Amino acid sequence: MDNIAGSKPTLTWAVHISVAILVVLWMMPTVGLLISSFRTADQISTSGWWKALFPQEQSILVRTASSDDQTQDGDLWVIEGNLFAQEGLEQGEISRWGVSSRDIAAYAAGETADLEEVGRLMVAQSGDYRFENEAPFETARGERIYITAVTPPEFTWDNYRTVLFSSNARGGMGKAFFNTMTVTIPATVIPILIAAFAAYALAWMDFPGRALLIAFIVALLVVPLQLALIPLLKLHLQIGIGKGYLGVWLAHTGFGLPLAIYLLRNYMVGLPKDIIENARVDGATDFQIFTKIILPLSFPALASFAIFQFLWTWNDLLVAMVFLIDSTGETTVMTRQIVELLGTRGGNWEILATAAFVSIAVPLVVFFAMQKYLVRGLLAGSVK
Incomplete structure (x- = not known):
């Protein structure tokens, strides 16, 4: 009787309840961080965030x-x-x-x-x-x-005013926010542009060594990031790039290209072949096919990689510490500034909670705005 059309098995409700519980548990740290960002240092030290709404x-x-x-x-x-x-x-x-x-x-x-x-x-x-x-x-x-x-419950905006508008050692997140945007936006756009052209060539253009090139790109996915940092920095110094925004853009582009090409190529291979052949019969060039047909149809895959690349570069600390000069504070990104907020004694927890939430606010907006394309892009090429 459980398989009658129109009826739902009992297990379905158990799955729904389990998923709801997992979502609540997954969201609790973020909710706690948000509530703590509006509390004072005394409140954080004397009670947990779950008691903030009660006397x-x-x-x-x-x-x-x-x-x-x-x-x-x-x-x-x-x-x-x-x-x-x-x-x-x-x-x-x-x-x-x-x-x-x-x-x-x-x-x-x-x-x-x-x-x-x-x-x-x-x-x-x-x-x-x-x-x-x-x-x-x-x-x-x-x-x-x-x-x-x-x-009674007490909340304050002082933490956000200190974090966003203070120029001393405890704050300065406003400047770091714009520095992070300066690093993240080009480091997301540049690899997408390069990878889109490369993925189209590997998916729909015949040339010698294409299979070996695809295998080489897949092999680059397993190269540890940490092994390449110092040699790449030495190369930047030798050719005159040095430390700065250009160096960190190139580093993020190089480390992000293998995954970008892999995702986009798998998606483009799954596009209908008849559309491309009909366009060639009508006299369209490869560039016209790429810009007029492939790019619009590949938007889910492009958005999927954009989410990954944006989150990675926004939350990055290691690459920024290696390729950016932050002794003057002019190029300090938010992840480095959050470390500075801890101080030598690990204090300022109310400021740290606020700075951390300011740091994750933009990635949350990007993720929820583009998450409907995420699964479609990840499953690219998995089903024929």
Whole structure:
């Protein structure tokens, strides 16, 4: 009965559920990175991104106002204020507080602590405090207070402003973004142009040694990138190219051509032969056939390789470090700038999360805009 027309077997629903679970699990790191990019360093260090949408209880070190803000109330000297407003924090509710790091929850909200010669301190649930003493205060920096407060969800654009518009060592991603675009766009377009001509020749033009040339191109797919970097850099220096954008464009073109020619050639071989023969009978040249027929029909394969090449060059660090001069910072790409954001101690996690999401935003847009051509291009030549 399971094979009756119009009915779906039970296994189909299990497959759909499994795929949905895998998609959710695959998307979780990206979602976490996005949420973390809007959080502060304290929030990232005290709670996970999955708790960002809910009120959080956290311990915060704050200080009262200094002795410069004290006023006289009868026989008492008083310092008053609100801890949240004074520290520029989001308004929350204080449950416990203390004045010693050994016991940060010594007092409940609303209780008054007798600090002997220092004075008496009361902290309310709303964050309002009253610090009073019979003698004038001499605390230039204010009294330390550890508060345990429930704070509402808080998100900030400060991380993005620092990453995109700062010119110091912590930021500078705006400049690195344009440097990466300068590397990626030509390094994607140039190999596609060259590979399209080569693939057409290998697919539809007869000449001696064509089979050996195809085998050689396939063999180049397994050449390790790392083995060719230093010899290629020495060649660039000898012929006067040196380090710069031209060198990195040529390097990405050389490393990307074997895959490009392989994909495009397999796709072009699968195109209907009758169309090309009819065009030749009508007097079309090879160049006209290539530009008027082959290129429009090969768009899925071209888009498929463009996705691979764009993602590879955008996320590349090794080739950029070898072929670009980044000591001045004028040609630093985003992957190198993200490494710089970590610093020598591996800090600035809120800035790192923001920079990483800025870095993956463009590849995500490119992938989703062209993903419908990806499978068609990858399966080129697999079915006759």
